Amino acid sequence: MDAGSGLVGAADATPEYGPVNRDHTTEFVGLPVVAFPLDPDAPLPVAAEDGRSVAWRLECDVRWRAQFGHTLPELFDLFLRRVDAARVEAVVFGVWSTEMDSGDHPVQVLVAAADRLPALRRVFIADVGSQDIEISWIANPPVTPLLESFPRLEELxxxxxxxxxxxPILSAIEHESLRTLVLQAGNLPSETIRSIGQCSFPELERLEIYFGDPYYGGTGSADDVRSLLTGQGLPKLRYLGLKNAVVQDAIAAALAGAPIVEQLHTLDLSLGTLGDDGAAALLAGQSLGHLRKLDLHHHYLSQEMGDRLRHALPGVEIDLSGQITDADRYVAVAE
Known part of the structure; x- marks a missing residue:
């Protein structure tokens, strides 16, 4: 697992694809993930009892764990009564309902309890894999109220x-504390992607946007990130991931002359359909020699183009793993 990604899966070392499709997260931004027991009579995990900082995992799986029959609001109320809520730094939500829609959603229970969670800095909504539910079936309401209710939140x-x-999942907003924003989806529409470009995040260092497949609703285009690529409102951004896109070549071409690239140490165009045209546009644009890493894994580049990139950027770590030679191109995370 790339330590910079903030996630560690139980058995897979791939930064994004493992957690999305296989295992639940065991470490979240440096904190061990500890499951809160569904059984109200069960003892709390030792890791949480001895004063160590942990990321609490809350899962209310009514399909397979109906023995206790909690709704998410009921489980969260039990959580707040059993733990020292004032010390909770991080919360990871797994399955919260059969439908995984906005009913009894994590955003709602967090906003309702904001005054009881003064130390909360890190939130992960829907740490689930395909063994739980397909990613395209997860339906989230806007998360803007969460940022408004937690002005000191750093990781979302x-x-x-x-x-x-x-x-949009996220409306135009200014947030003074957020350092990491990751939207992992197979179906982000244009409206959400355009809205991100209207936000002001003066402390944001890492931004990852998974575009997805139009078949599932991933309608984002290169035009939708034009505002974002100016860098306005993102003065400290160092890691930019515009990834998992059917239009990956067009995104690469838009980045070739984008002002924001100058301030980055990592440019991530992985998991999508990047081919020789997109890579050629990158090489023909502004210098990328200042980058520490260019992440292109899961790509459709020819061997010749891969060699050109390595020759042109000898001081940059370039991830060209996961070369695909299929005639039909597809993104890594869709359904």
């Missing part, structure tokens, strides 16, 4: 798309 990871494609 959201898996799944919007419940309503016409209502």
């Amino acid at each position: 990871w959201v898996r799944g798309g919007p419940e309503d494609k016409d209502v």
Whole structure:
């Protein structure tokens, strides 16, 4: 696992694809993930009892763990009564309902309890894999109220798309503390991607946007990131991931002359359909020699183009793993 990604899966070392499709996260931004027991009579995990900082995992799986029958609001109320809520730094949500929609959603229970969670800095919504539910089925309401209710939140990871494609997951907002924003989806619509470009995040260092496949609702295009690529509102951004896109070549071409590239140490165009045209556009644009890493894994580049990149950028770590030679191109995370 790339330590910079913030996630560690139980058995897979691939930064994004493992957690999305196989294992639940065992470490979240440096903290061990500890499951809160569904059984109200079960003891709390030792790691949480001895004063260590942990990321609490809350899962209310009514399909397979109906013995206790908690709704998410009920489980969260039990959680707040059993732990020292004032010390909770990080929360990871797994499955919260059969449908995984906005009913009894993590955003709602967190916002309702904001005054009881003064130390909360890190939130991961929908740490689930395909063994739980397909990523395209996860429907999230807007997370803007979460940022408004927690002005000191530093890490926000959201898996799944919007419940309503016409209502952005994140509206235009200014947040003074957020350092990492990751939206992992197979179906992000244009409305959400454009809205991110209207936000002001003066402390944001890492931004990852998974575009997805149009078949599932991933309608984002290179035009939707034009505002974001100016760098306005993102003065400290160092890691930019515009990834998992059917239009990966067009995104690469848009980045070739984008002002924001100058301030980055990592450019991540992985998991999508990047081919020789996109790589050629990158090479023909502004210098990328200042980058520490260019992440292109899961790509459709020819061997010749891969060699050109390595020759042109000898001081840059270039991840060209996962070369695909299929005639039909597909993104890594869609359904």
